[in-house]
Amino acid sequence: MERFVRDIIFFAMQKSGPISEAYANLSIEHRTVIESKRKHMSIVNGLLNENGNFRTAVWDQFGFSNDVILPYIRYKPLLYGFLSKRVNYPEINQVYISSSEGPTYIKFLEAVGLHYNSTVVLFNYIDAIKGLRLIDIF
Numbered sequence: 001m002e003r004f005v006r007d008i009i010f011f012a013m014q015k016s017g018p019i020s021e022a023y024a025n026l027s028i029e030h031r032t033v034i035e036s037k038r039k040h041m042s043i044v045n046g047l048l049n050e051n052g053n054f055r056t057a058v059w060d061q062f063g064f065s066n067d068v069i070l071p072y073i074r075y076k077p078l079l080y081g082f083l084s085k086r087v088n089y090p091e092i093n094q095v096y097i098s099s100s101e102g103p104t105y106i107k108f109l110e111a112v113g114l115h116y117n118s119t120v121v122l123f124n125y126i127d128a129i130k131g132l133r134l135i136d137i138f
Contacts, residue, residue, distance in 0.1 A: 005044045022057035064111045071105040098125040
């Protein structure tokens with residue numbers, strides 16, 4: 001996710017393009033925080049959730065279809081850890097997530113994964129827990 005956010009900021013700082021144009025229309029407060037290089041992940045995540053014009057520009061730039069919805073990520077270890085590892089390490093070409101996750105979240109990860117040549121693999125959470133318990137027994 002960090003790479004995704006870095007790419008969004010890179011496109012925002014360009015002279016032209018859909019993200020750059022949407023970025024120019026953000027409040028001075030948002031632009032100042034982004035340009036100061038503080039807490040980009042939280043700020044960009046918030047902007048993507050709250051600013052439809054900015055989100056549309058990002059979707060256009062990254063080639064996401066309009067039916068991809070950004071899940072609101074409130075759990076910071078997920079935002080800063082789990083997702084960032086999946087995007088920052090190109091040798092990891094699969095993202096494993098529980099099949100119990102919501103369809104919005106899965107579709108968003110599939111879209112981001114497609115942009116970074118990764119695929120989403122769903123696993124059954126209950127079976128995974130059972131497997132971990134078996135490992136603990138032995």
